[in-house]
Amino acid sequence: MGKLKKNAVLVVIDVQKGWDTYGLSKRNNIDAELKIAKLLDIWRSSGRPVVFFQHMSKNPISPLYPGQSGNEIKDVVKPVAGEYIFHKSVNSCFIGTDFEEWLRERMYDTLVITGITTQHCVSTTARMSGNLGFTTFVVSDATAAFESKGVDGTIYDPETVHAVSLATINREFATILKTEELEELL
Amino acid sequence: MGKLKKNAVLVVIDVQKGWDTYGLSKRNNIDAELKIAKLLDIWRSSGRPVVFFQHMSKNPISPLYPGQSGNEIKDVVKPVAGEYIFHKSVNSCFIGTDFEEWLRERMYDTLVITGITTQHCVSTTARMSGNLGFTTFVVSDATAAFESKGVDGTIYDPETVHAVSLATINREFATILKTEELEELL
Numbered sequence: 001m002g003k004l005k006k007n008a009v010l011v012v013i014d015v016q017k018g019w020d021t022y023g024l025s026k027r028n029n030i031d032a033e034l035k036i037a038k039l040l041d042i043w044r045s046s047g048r049p050v051v052f053f054q055h056m057s058k059n060p061i062s063p064l065y066p067g068q069s070g071n072e073i074k075d076v077v078k079p080v081a082g083e084y085i086f087h088k089s090v091n092s093c094f095i096g097t098d099f100e101e102w103l104r105e106r107m108y109d110t111l112v113i114t115g116i117t118t119q120h121c122v123s124t125t126a127r128m129s130g131n132l133g134f135t136t137f138v139v140s141d142a143t144a145a146f147e148s149k150g151v152d153g154t155i156y157d158p159e160t161v162h163a164v165s166l167a168t169i170n171r172e173f174a175t176i177l178k179t180e181e182l183e184e185l186l
Numbered sequence: 187m188g189k190l191k192k193n194a195v196l197v198v199i200d201v202q203k204g205w206d207t208y209g210l211s212k213r214n215n216i217d218a219e220l221k222i223a224k225l226l227d228i229w230r231s232s233g234r235p236v237v238f239f240q241h242m243s244k245n246p247i248s249p250l251y252p253g254q255s256g257n258e259i260k261d262v263v264k265p266v267a268g269e270y271i272f273h274k275s276v277n278s279c280f281i282g283t284d285f286e287e288w289l290r291e292r293m294y295d296t297l298v299i300t301g302i303t304t305q306h307c308v309s310t311t312a313r314m315s316g317n318l319g320f321t322t323f324v325v326s327d328a329t330a331a332f333e334s335k336g337v338d339g340t341i342y343d344p345e346t347v348h349a350v351s352l353a354t355i356n357r358e359f360a361t362i363l364k365t366e367e368l369e370e371l372l
Contacts, residue, residue: 090317119354131276164350168305
Protein backbone atom coordinates (compact mmCIF):
# COMPACT_ATOMS: atom_id res chain seq x y z
CA MET A 1 0.00 0.00 0.00
CA GLY A 2 1.33 3.42 -0.96
CA LYS A 3 1.73 6.41 1.31
CA LEU A 4 -1.36 8.24 2.46
CA LYS A 5 -2.10 11.47 0.59
CA LYS A 6 -0.86 14.67 2.20
CA ASN A 7 -4.40 16.02 2.19
CA ALA A 8 -6.10 12.91 3.61
CA VAL A 9 -8.75 14.14 6.04
CA LEU A 10 -8.93 12.80 9.59
CA VAL A 11 -12.65 12.55 10.45
CA VAL A 12 -13.52 12.41 14.16
CA ILE A 13 -17.17 11.43 14.62
CA ASP A 14 -19.27 12.01 17.74
CA VAL A 15 -16.59 11.61 20.41
CA GLN A 16 -18.88 13.17 23.01
CA LYS A 17 -19.16 12.94 26.76
CA GLY A 18 -22.69 11.52 26.72
CA TRP A 19 -21.60 8.09 25.52
CA ASP A 20 -20.16 7.34 28.94
CA THR A 21 -23.65 7.29 30.43
CA TYR A 22 -24.33 4.04 28.56
CA GLY A 23 -21.68 2.29 30.65
CA LEU A 24 -18.19 1.34 29.58
CA SER A 25 -18.97 -2.33 30.22
CA LYS A 26 -21.22 -2.25 27.18
CA ARG A 27 -18.59 -0.97 24.75
CA ASN A 28 -15.25 -2.20 23.49
CA ASN A 29 -12.00 -0.36 22.66
CA ILE A 30 -11.84 1.75 25.80
CA ASP A 31 -8.62 3.27 24.43
CA ALA A 32 -10.26 4.50 21.22
CA GLU A 33 -10.24 8.13 22.40
CA LEU A 34 -6.50 7.92 23.16
CA LYS A 35 -5.83 6.51 19.69
CA ILE A 36 -7.83 9.35 18.14
CA ALA A 37 -5.90 11.87 20.27
CA LYS A 38 -2.66 10.36 18.97
CA LEU A 39 -3.86 10.61 15.36
CA LEU A 40 -4.94 14.22 15.96
CA ASP A 41 -1.41 15.05 17.17
CA ILE A 42 0.10 13.50 14.07
CA TRP A 43 -2.38 15.20 11.72
CA ARG A 44 -1.93 18.61 13.32
CA SER A 45 1.86 18.48 13.44
CA SER A 46 2.00 17.49 9.77
CA GLY A 47 -0.52 20.15 8.71
CA ARG A 48 -3.05 17.63 7.41
CA PRO A 49 -6.77 18.50 7.52
CA VAL A 50 -8.91 17.49 10.48
CA VAL A 51 -12.69 17.64 10.77
CA PHE A 52 -14.98 16.96 13.72
CA PHE A 53 -18.61 15.89 13.83
CA GLN A 54 -20.77 16.63 16.83
CA HIS A 55 -24.09 14.83 17.09
CA MET A 56 -26.97 17.16 17.96
CA SER A 57 -29.65 14.68 18.99
CA LYS A 58 -33.24 15.65 18.37
CA ASN A 59 -34.32 13.46 21.26
CA PRO A 60 -34.57 15.47 24.51
CA ILE A 61 -33.80 12.41 26.63
CA SER A 62 -30.65 11.51 24.69
CA PRO A 63 -27.36 12.16 26.51
CA LEU A 64 -26.23 13.78 23.24
CA TYR A 65 -29.04 16.37 23.25
CA PRO A 66 -27.68 19.91 22.78
CA GLY A 67 -27.29 22.15 25.79
CA GLN A 68 -26.23 19.50 28.27
CA SER A 69 -22.75 18.32 29.18
CA GLY A 70 -23.14 14.98 27.36
CA ASN A 71 -23.33 16.86 24.07
CA GLU A 72 -19.80 18.26 24.52
CA ILE A 73 -16.86 16.81 22.63
CA LYS A 74 -14.55 14.96 25.03
CA ASP A 75 -11.57 16.98 26.28
CA VAL A 76 -9.05 14.37 25.11
CA VAL A 77 -9.91 15.08 21.45
CA LYS A 78 -11.03 18.71 21.78
CA PRO A 79 -10.91 20.75 18.56
CA VAL A 80 -8.51 23.69 18.52
CA ALA A 81 -9.14 27.14 17.07
CA GLY A 82 -9.63 27.08 13.32
CA GLU A 83 -10.62 23.42 13.05
CA TYR A 84 -13.94 22.61 11.41
CA ILE A 85 -16.81 21.20 13.48
CA PHE A 86 -19.88 19.99 11.61
CA HIS A 87 -23.13 19.47 13.45
CA LYS A 88 -25.37 16.58 12.42
CA SER A 89 -28.55 15.00 13.70
CA VAL A 90 -28.56 11.63 11.94
CA ASN A 91 -25.93 8.92 11.72
CA SER A 92 -24.36 9.75 8.38
CA CYS A 93 -21.97 12.69 8.27
CA PHE A 94 -23.13 13.23 4.68
CA ILE A 95 -26.86 13.70 5.37
CA GLY A 96 -28.20 17.07 6.51
CA THR A 97 -24.72 18.64 6.25
CA ASP A 98 -22.63 20.14 3.46
CA PHE A 99 -19.74 17.81 4.19
CA GLU A 100 -19.60 16.40 0.67
CA GLU A 101 -19.45 19.89 -0.87
CA TRP A 102 -16.83 20.91 1.72
CA LEU A 103 -14.65 17.98 0.65
CA ARG A 104 -15.16 18.49 -3.11
CA GLU A 105 -14.42 22.23 -2.95
CA ARG A 106 -11.08 21.47 -1.32
CA MET A 107 -10.29 18.55 -3.65
CA TYR A 108 -10.05 16.24 -0.64
CA ASP A 109 -10.63 12.70 -1.89
CA THR A 110 -9.33 10.56 0.99
CA LEU A 111 -11.02 10.11 4.38
CA VAL A 112 -9.62 8.46 7.50
CA ILE A 113 -12.61 7.75 9.71
CA THR A 114 -12.57 7.44 13.51
CA GLY A 115 -15.15 7.85 16.25
CA ILE A 116 -18.21 6.42 17.94
CA THR A 117 -20.06 4.15 17.32
CA THR A 118 -18.58 1.60 14.93
CA GLN A 119 -21.95 0.12 13.99
CA HIS A 120 -23.98 3.28 13.56
CA CYS A 121 -22.33 6.60 12.66
CA VAL A 122 -18.92 5.23 11.66
CA SER A 123 -20.28 2.38 9.53
CA THR A 124 -22.94 4.53 7.85
CA THR A 125 -20.48 7.33 7.08
CA ALA A 126 -17.87 4.89 5.76
CA ARG A 127 -20.46 3.21 3.52
CA MET A 128 -21.57 6.52 2.02
CA SER A 129 -17.99 7.75 1.72
CA GLY A 130 -17.00 4.69 -0.28
CA ASN A 131 -20.14 4.79 -2.41
CA LEU A 132 -19.62 8.52 -3.12
CA GLY A 133 -16.19 7.68 -4.52
CA PHE A 134 -13.92 8.82 -1.70
CA THR A 135 -10.93 6.64 -0.84
CA THR A 136 -11.96 5.55 2.63
CA PHE A 137 -10.09 4.20 5.61
CA VAL A 138 -11.57 3.18 8.96
CA VAL A 139 -9.20 2.94 11.91
CA SER A 140 -10.36 -0.13 13.78
CA ASP A 141 -8.86 0.69 17.18
CA ALA A 142 -9.92 4.34 16.95
CA THR A 143 -13.60 3.43 16.86
CA ALA A 144 -15.78 1.73 19.47
CA ALA A 145 -18.99 -0.29 19.42
CA PHE A 146 -21.73 -0.77 21.96
CA GLU A 147 -23.67 -3.98 22.36
CA SER A 148 -26.67 -4.29 19.99
CA LYS A 149 -30.00 -5.96 20.50
CA GLY A 150 -31.60 -8.04 17.75
CA VAL A 151 -35.30 -7.87 17.07
CA ASP A 152 -35.72 -11.23 18.84
CA GLY A 153 -34.02 -9.83 21.96
CA THR A 154 -30.64 -11.45 21.38
CA ILE A 155 -27.82 -9.28 22.74
CA TYR A 156 -24.70 -9.14 20.57
CA ASP A 157 -21.65 -8.19 22.64
CA PRO A 158 -19.67 -5.09 21.65
CA GLU A 159 -16.64 -7.03 20.40
CA THR A 160 -18.82 -9.09 18.04
CA VAL A 161 -20.71 -6.02 16.85
CA HIS A 162 -17.42 -4.24 16.23
CA ALA A 163 -15.80 -7.14 14.38
CA VAL A 164 -18.78 -7.93 12.16
CA SER A 165 -19.46 -4.24 11.45
CA LEU A 166 -15.89 -3.85 10.21
CA ALA A 167 -15.94 -7.15 8.28
CA THR A 168 -19.04 -6.04 6.40
CA ILE A 169 -17.44 -2.76 5.27
CA ASN A 170 -13.97 -4.27 4.72
CA ARG A 171 -12.90 -3.95 1.07
CA GLU A 172 -16.46 -3.25 -0.11
CA PHE A 173 -16.49 0.34 1.17
CA ALA A 174 -13.24 0.97 3.03
CA THR A 175 -9.79 -0.25 3.99
CA ILE A 176 -9.66 -1.22 7.66
CA LEU A 177 -6.42 -0.67 9.54
CA LYS A 178 -5.08 -0.05 13.03
CA THR A 179 -3.56 3.19 14.25
CA GLU A 180 -0.02 1.81 14.11
CA GLU A 181 -0.55 0.51 10.56
CA LEU A 182 -1.83 3.93 9.56
CA GLU A 183 1.23 5.61 11.04
CA GLU A 184 3.42 3.60 8.70
CA LEU A 185 1.58 5.12 5.72
CA LEU A 186 2.25 8.72 6.80
CA MET B 187 -47.99 -1.07 15.27
CA GLY B 188 -50.49 0.54 12.89
CA LYS B 189 -51.33 -0.61 9.39
CA LEU B 190 -48.81 -0.06 6.62
CA LYS B 191 -49.54 2.92 4.37
CA LYS B 192 -51.36 2.18 1.12
CA ASN B 193 -48.49 3.74 -0.82
CA ALA B 194 -45.66 1.95 1.01
CA VAL B 195 -43.09 1.04 -1.63
CA LEU B 196 -41.76 -2.51 -1.93
CA VAL B 197 -38.07 -2.21 -2.84
CA VAL B 198 -36.43 -5.28 -4.41
CA ILE B 199 -32.65 -4.88 -4.48
CA ASP B 200 -30.24 -6.81 -6.71
CA VAL B 201 -32.05 -10.15 -6.91
CA GLN B 202 -29.85 -11.21 -9.82
CA LYS B 203 -28.74 -14.55 -11.21
CA GLY B 204 -25.04 -13.89 -10.66
CA TRP B 205 -25.23 -14.31 -6.89
CA ASP B 206 -25.62 -18.04 -7.33
CA THR B 207 -22.06 -18.30 -8.63
CA TYR B 208 -20.81 -17.51 -5.10
CA GLY B 209 -22.27 -20.77 -3.84
CA LEU B 210 -25.44 -21.23 -1.84
CA SER B 211 -23.45 -22.80 1.00
CA LYS B 212 -22.03 -19.37 1.72
CA ARG B 213 -25.37 -17.62 2.10
CA ASN B 214 -28.36 -17.95 4.39
CA ASN B 215 -32.11 -17.60 3.78
CA ILE B 216 -32.25 -19.75 0.66
CA ASP B 217 -36.00 -19.01 0.54
CA ALA B 218 -35.53 -15.22 0.40
CA GLU B 219 -36.44 -15.06 -3.30
CA LEU B 220 -39.68 -16.97 -2.66
CA LYS B 221 -40.58 -14.57 0.16
CA ILE B 222 -39.94 -11.63 -2.16
CA ALA B 223 -42.08 -13.26 -4.85
CA LYS B 224 -44.86 -13.61 -2.29
CA LEU B 225 -44.58 -9.95 -1.31
CA LEU B 226 -44.59 -8.95 -4.98
CA ASP B 227 -47.86 -10.83 -5.47
CA ILE B 228 -49.42 -9.06 -2.52
CA TRP B 229 -48.14 -5.64 -3.58
CA ARG B 230 -49.28 -6.06 -7.19
CA SER B 231 -52.72 -7.36 -6.33
CA SER B 232 -53.31 -4.49 -3.91
CA GLY B 233 -52.01 -1.88 -6.36
CA ARG B 234 -49.17 -0.77 -4.09
CA PRO B 235 -45.97 0.57 -5.69
CA VAL B 236 -43.05 -1.73 -6.45
CA VAL B 237 -39.54 -0.76 -7.49
CA PHE B 238 -36.60 -2.91 -8.56
CA PHE B 239 -32.89 -2.23 -8.41
CA GLN B 240 -30.47 -3.98 -10.74
CA HIS B 241 -26.79 -3.77 -9.94
CA MET B 242 -24.66 -2.86 -12.96
CA SER B 243 -21.21 -3.77 -11.73
CA LYS B 244 -18.30 -1.75 -13.09
CA ASN B 245 -16.00 -4.71 -12.53
CA PRO B 246 -15.72 -6.86 -15.69
CA ILE B 247 -15.02 -10.00 -13.67
CA SER B 248 -18.08 -9.57 -11.43
CA PRO B 249 -20.96 -11.99 -12.09
CA LEU B 250 -23.20 -8.90 -11.96
CA TYR B 251 -21.39 -7.17 -14.84
CA PRO B 252 -23.86 -5.98 -17.51
CA GLY B 253 -24.30 -8.04 -20.66
CA GLN B 254 -23.92 -11.45 -19.12
CA SER B 255 -26.59 -13.75 -17.72
CA GLY B 256 -25.55 -13.13 -14.08
CA ASN B 257 -26.66 -9.53 -14.42
CA GLU B 258 -30.27 -10.56 -15.14
CA ILE B 259 -32.96 -10.29 -12.49
CA LYS B 260 -34.02 -13.76 -11.34
CA ASP B 261 -37.14 -15.12 -13.04
CA VAL B 262 -38.91 -15.74 -9.72
CA VAL B 263 -39.09 -11.99 -9.03
CA LYS B 264 -39.12 -10.70 -12.61
CA PRO B 265 -40.54 -7.19 -13.08
CA VAL B 266 -43.69 -6.93 -15.17
CA ALA B 267 -44.48 -4.28 -17.76
CA GLY B 268 -44.78 -0.80 -16.29
CA GLU B 269 -42.79 -1.48 -13.14
CA TYR B 270 -39.80 0.71 -12.44
CA ILE B 271 -36.28 -0.70 -12.62
CA PHE B 272 -33.44 1.51 -11.42
CA HIS B 273 -29.87 0.72 -12.36
CA LYS B 274 -27.13 1.38 -9.85
CA SER B 275 -23.43 0.69 -9.64
CA VAL B 276 -22.73 1.13 -5.94
CA ASN B 277 -24.37 -0.41 -2.90
CA SER B 278 -26.77 2.34 -1.93
CA CYS B 279 -29.94 2.70 -3.99
CA PHE B 280 -29.76 6.43 -3.25
CA ILE B 281 -26.32 7.13 -4.71
CA GLY B 282 -25.88 7.66 -8.45
CA THR B 283 -29.65 7.35 -9.02
CA ASP B 284 -32.63 9.70 -8.78
CA PHE B 285 -34.44 7.33 -6.41
CA GLU B 286 -34.85 9.95 -3.69
CA GLU B 287 -36.39 12.45 -6.13
CA TRP B 288 -38.61 9.69 -7.56
CA LEU B 289 -39.96 8.97 -4.05
CA ARG B 290 -40.40 12.63 -3.07
CA GLU B 291 -42.22 13.50 -6.31
CA ARG B 292 -44.75 10.78 -5.62
CA MET B 293 -45.05 11.61 -1.90
CA TYR B 294 -43.92 8.09 -1.04
CA ASP B 295 -42.53 8.18 2.48
CA THR B 296 -42.49 4.50 3.49
CA LEU B 297 -40.07 1.87 2.16
CA VAL B 298 -40.22 -1.89 2.63
CA ILE B 299 -36.75 -3.18 1.75
CA THR B 300 -35.90 -6.67 0.48
CA GLY B 301 -33.08 -8.17 -1.54
CA ILE B 302 -29.44 -9.20 -1.60
CA THR B 303 -27.17 -8.81 0.29
CA THR B 304 -28.24 -8.02 3.83
CA GLN B 305 -24.85 -6.63 4.84
CA HIS B 306 -24.04 -4.55 1.78
CA CYS B 307 -26.79 -3.16 -0.46
CA VAL B 308 -29.74 -3.78 1.87
CA SER B 309 -28.02 -2.42 4.99
CA THR B 310 -26.57 0.62 3.22
CA THR B 311 -29.88 1.47 1.55
CA ALA B 312 -31.82 1.01 4.81
CA ARG B 313 -29.36 3.23 6.68
CA MET B 314 -29.68 6.01 4.12
CA SER B 315 -33.43 5.58 3.88
CA GLY B 316 -33.81 6.04 7.64
CA ASN B 317 -31.39 8.95 7.78
CA LEU B 318 -33.17 10.66 4.86
CA GLY B 319 -36.37 10.56 6.89
CA PHE B 320 -38.26 7.74 5.18
CA THR B 321 -40.17 5.31 7.39
CA THR B 322 -38.16 2.18 6.74
CA PHE B 323 -38.85 -1.52 7.10
CA VAL B 324 -36.46 -4.37 6.34
CA VAL B 325 -37.97 -7.82 5.82
CA SER B 326 -35.54 -10.16 7.55
CA ASP B 327 -36.47 -13.36 5.74
CA ALA B 328 -36.70 -11.60 2.37
CA THR B 329 -33.02 -10.68 2.44
CA ALA B 330 -29.94 -12.89 2.44
CA ALA B 331 -26.35 -12.51 3.59
CA PHE B 332 -23.12 -14.08 2.41
CA GLU B 333 -20.22 -14.90 4.71
CA SER B 334 -17.87 -11.98 5.32
CA LYS B 335 -14.14 -11.95 5.92
CA GLY B 336 -12.58 -9.71 8.56
CA VAL B 337 -9.34 -7.90 7.91
CA ASP B 338 -7.54 -10.47 10.09
CA GLY B 339 -8.89 -13.29 7.92
CA THR B 340 -11.65 -14.38 10.30
CA ILE B 341 -14.66 -15.73 8.40
CA TYR B 342 -18.05 -14.73 9.80
CA ASP B 343 -20.74 -17.19 8.75
CA PRO B 344 -23.75 -15.91 6.80
CA GLU B 345 -26.21 -16.38 9.67
CA THR B 346 -24.04 -14.30 12.02
CA VAL B 347 -23.49 -11.63 9.37
CA HIS B 348 -27.24 -11.50 8.73
CA ALA B 349 -28.22 -11.33 12.40
CA VAL B 350 -25.65 -8.70 13.39
CA SER B 351 -26.34 -6.62 10.27
CA LEU B 352 -30.01 -6.51 11.17
CA ALA B 353 -29.34 -5.89 14.88
CA THR B 354 -27.20 -2.87 14.03
CA ILE B 355 -29.93 -1.27 11.91
CA ASN B 356 -32.79 -2.37 14.18
CA ARG B 357 -34.63 0.65 15.63
CA GLU B 358 -31.81 3.06 14.74
CA PHE B 359 -32.64 3.12 11.02
CA ALA B 360 -35.45 0.66 10.37
CA THR B 361 -38.08 -1.66 11.78
CA ILE B 362 -37.13 -5.29 11.18
CA LEU B 363 -39.90 -7.79 10.59
CA LYS B 364 -40.62 -11.10 8.89
CA THR B 365 -42.79 -11.57 5.82
CA GLU B 366 -45.67 -13.00 7.85
CA GLU B 367 -45.50 -10.13 10.36
CA LEU B 368 -45.59 -7.69 7.45
CA GLU B 369 -48.66 -9.38 5.98
CA GLU B 370 -50.53 -8.65 9.19
CA LEU B 371 -49.91 -4.93 8.64
CA LEU B 372 -51.43 -4.89 5.17
